[in-house]
Amino acid sequence: MDGLIRLWKWRLDERRRVVVDLEILRANLERQMEKLDHELETERKVATQHYEASYGFTAYRKNNRERHANLIVSREEVQDRIAAAQEEVNAAFRELKKYELVKENWERRERQKQERREQAEMDEAGLQGFIRRQERPDNMPG
Template identity: 35%
Template structure:
């Protein structure tokens, strides 16, 4: 295992970790969006009930205040999380570019090694061919 191979593996692992972190944040954002939709649906349902029942109408203002507060907290969390997601995406992009540099260097090194090996093999084959030629010409003379 070459040093470049080790660097590629380390950077691949780092990239995978950053992608996982990004995916977790995106799942959390989706959950918050779903929670917000559920709150809105529950609010509309309670609003309809409050129009038909005097007891529910009396309690509805307190419920509405609690819903506003919860909605605001979720929206604030979503904004903070959106910024964090953009930062994480930038980290993933930077990590991917870094990984590509090492993968390219590793690929170039492998290609050079393969070319060297092919050249050595060709030289050995040329030497064998040259020796055979010399032997044949020596026998004829």
Template identity: 35%
Template sequence: MTAIAKLIRIHSFQLDEKRRELKKLEDQAAKIEEALANLINQVEAEKKLSYESLEAQRDYPNFIQFAFEKRDQLNKDLTAARGLIETAREGVAEAFAELKKYEIVKQKYDNEIAEELDRREQMDLDEVALNNHRLRR
């Protein structure tokens, strides 16, 4: 395995790790968004219940205060998660660019080797043809 192939393998692994981390962060953000949606549904259900029951009306202000605090905390968590996601996306883009750079270098190297082999093969064929031409004279 050539040095460039080892570098490609290492950077490919690093890119995969960064993608996994990004996926994990996106999953966390999705869970927070789901918790926000559940909280909204819970508030609506509690609101309906408070219209129907005196006991629920009495507890509704405490519940709504708790719900607002929880909503604020979830929004803060979501904002932080989105910041981390953006940073992770930048990391993935950088890792991809680095990997691509090594892949391009390897491709150029492989092309140069192939061209050199083709050139040598053509030289051998030219020599054989020249010798055949000399022998026919």
């Protein structure tokens, strides 16, 4: 049972690492989107201040928006993968708990058996002592 518990703890840890990695990926995609937004705003300011720069701004804005849209799609895909990975974490956790409960129940039953054996031994010792006291000649009615 201990081997199964170790295996499922390892599987749970692995699945949690996948979720963390995906969360990091999602955060990176969001940072890239923010960076694109910031760059677009910077370029817009330059284009409004310099007539020559305004010629290329339309093409730049189109390219920026396409990249931003691609990042949104990627982020949504990663969010779907995060949800699936989180479900795998939950399933691994449930499986681990199942084995841990089996082990706890087994250990509890073993403790109860041991306690019953010890109690039976103490009862037997007490009974033997009582019988010995009863068999002594000084306890005999007279």
